Amino acid sequence: MEKFKGFLEKILTMEDLLFFLGEIKLAESVIFVKPEVPFFEKIKGVVSQEFIEELKKLESLSLFPKNPPEISEFLKELKEILQSLPILKLELAFLPSRSFLEKISLFLGKKIVLDVKVNPEIVGGAILEYKGKYLNLSLEKKVAEIQKTLSQK
Amino acid sequence: MFWQLSPQNLILIGILSIIFATLNLAVLIFLKKKEKEKTQKISSHSQIIFPQSPFFTVSVSEKFQKDLEALILNQTLHNLSVAKEKILKDAEKIGQLYQDEVQRIISDLKIKKQTIENEVESLLENLSEELKAEKNILSQKGTQKIEEEIKNLFLVLKEDLKKAFSKYEEEVIKEINLAKKEIQDYKNLKKKEIDEKFYETLNQLTKSILGRVIDVSTHEDLVLKCLEKAKREGFFD
Numbered sequence: 513m514e515k516f517k518g519f520l521e522k523i524l525t526m527e528d529l530l531f532f533l534g535e536i537k538l539a540e541s542v543i544f545v546k547p548e549v550p551f552f553e554k555i556k557g558v559v560s561q562e563f564i565e566e567l568k569k570l571e572s573l574s575l576f577p578k579n580p581p582e583i584s585e586f587l588k589e590l591k592e593i594l595q596s597l598p599i600l601k602l603e604l605a606f607l608p609s610r611s612f613l614e615k616i617s618l619f620l621g622k623k624i625v626l627d628v629k630v631n632p633e634i635v636g637g638a639i640l641e642y643k644g645k646y647l648n649l650s651l652e653k654k655v656a657e658i659q660k661t662l663s664q665k
Numbered sequence: 666m667f668w669q670l671s672p673q674n675l676i677l678i679g680i681l682s683i684i685f686a687t688l689n690l691a692v693l694i695f696l697k698k699k700e701k702e703k704t705q706k707i708s709s710h711s712q713i714i715f716p717q718s719p720f721f722t723v724s725v726s727e728k729f730q731k732d733l734e735a736l737i738l739n740q741t742l743h744n745l746s747v748a749k750e751k752i753l754k755d756a757e758k759i760g761q762l763y764q765d766e767v768q769r770i771i772s773d774l775k776i777k778k779q780t781i782e783n784e785v786e787s788l789l790e791n792l793s794e795e796l797k798a799e800k801n802i803l804s805q806k807g808t809q810k811i812e813e814e815i816k817n818l819f820l821v822l823k824e825d826l827k828k829a830f831s832k833y834e835e836e837v838i839k840e841i842n843l844a845k846k847e848i849q850d851y852k853n854l855k856k857k858e859i860d861e862k863f864y865e866t867l868n869q870l871t872k873s874i875l876g877r878v879i880d881v882s883t884h885e886d887l888v889l890k891c892l893e894k895a896k897r898e899g900f901f902d
Contacts, residue, residue, distance in 0.1 A: 600901075606884045615885075619892055620901060635875045636884055638891040640900065647900055649891035651875060663860055 515575045516593055518566050524613050526627040529594060535563040536591045543580045543587075551583055601627045601641035605634045605650070 523529050542554040552571075555564060570576040577583050600620070607630050608616075616626060624642075631639075634650035641647075879887075895901065 602888075604884070604888060605879075606881060608885070608888075612885050612888075616888070616892065619889065620896075622901075624901070636879050636887045638888045640891070640895055642901060645900060647895055647898075649894060651887070655875075 515570060515573075516590055518569055519590065519594070520597075520623055522562070522566070523594065523597070523623075524610070524617055524626060526599065526625055529597065529625050531560075532563065533591060533594055535559045536587050536594075539563070539567075540584060540587050543584050547580060551578075551580070597623060597625045598643065599625045599627050601629065603629045603631050603634060603639035603650070605632050605636050606630065 519532060523532060538559050539555050542558055543551065545554060552564065552568070555567075567576055577586050602616075608628060613626055613628070617624065634652045635655065636651035637649045637654075639646075639648045639650050
């Protein structure tokens with residue numbers, strides 16, 4: 513898990529997660545093609561430079577395998593770890609910046625993928641969904657509650 | 666008694682009877698002989714033969730026979746004429762009798778007819794009188810009865826009208842209540858719709874105003890506060 517820390521740090525949102533899962537799939541597709549050609553040569557131009565750099569960091573630390581079967585196993589493990597990350601569905605009234613999402617991630621204190629949805633109708637606040645739980649903390653709900661109280665009066 | 670004679674007397678009577686009968690027979694034969702002689706004298710010129718009696722023959726002259734025939738014919742014609750006249754007279758008499766009888770019957774019938782007519786007329790008059798009397802009685806009774814009937818009818822009618830009005834009144838009240846309820850329901854529905862519309866507008870207005878008023882940093886603060894609340898509530902555990 514520790515060896516994948518660099519990848520995990522880069523994954524903040526659902527889009528990031530899907531991007532890396534896609535990269536892994538592309539890399540897997542070339543592992544056993546032309547065994548004489550080195551792996552990094554084969555993935556050049558196939559996957560993103562960001563993904564290659566992360567792999568090279570691990571290689572420099574002797575954390576990345578050399579032969580194709582081991583590479584395949586490595587990528588499979590990475591894929592499984594990424595797929596097992598918890599996801600927080602976050603409905604917001606505005607489009608959040610990357611820095612704000614990082615702030616949220618830090619605030620949460622553990623690795624949680626943010627699945628952000630922008631909906632101006634909720635006025636403000638947020639609607640949360642996590643591991644089957646739901647919490648509506650939007651301003652829309654508060655306005656509705658105030659209106660309900662007014663109408664009852 | 667006479668029928669209590671002795672046998673000697675009876676024999677005597679028998680003998681006397683035989684003697685009397687013999688004498689009688691002798692007288693009869695004598696008379697017959699005399700008559701025969703007389704008949705032979707009359708038929709000296711003609712002979713008449715009686716086919717039925719071959720023992721007697723009488724002869725008459727031709728002229729006598731013709732005269733006799735003419736006489737018989739004339740007599741017969743005369744007798745026929747007399748008979749005819751008699752028959753005619755009798756027929757006339759019978760006709761007259763019949764006519765008289767018929768006339769009498771007709772007269773009787775006329776009388777009876779007149780009697781019957783009179784009786785019928787009388788009967789009819791009586792009947793008419795009776796009917797008039799009955800009519801008067803009935804008329805009086807009828808008038809009273811009609812008045813009573815009308816009175817009763819009015820009472821029944823009054824009662825029926827009362828009932829009908831009562832029923833109608835009930836129905837009208839029912840209808841009015843129903844209409845009132847419908848109006849109230851409609852009012853409530855409209856009120857609810859207006860309220861909903863009002864709050865919907867208010868909601869949209871509030872959201873629109875708030876959405877424009879709230880800046881990004883405020884939004885971010887709000888989100889962080891929400892997350893803090895969720896964390897406090899153990900939402901991420």
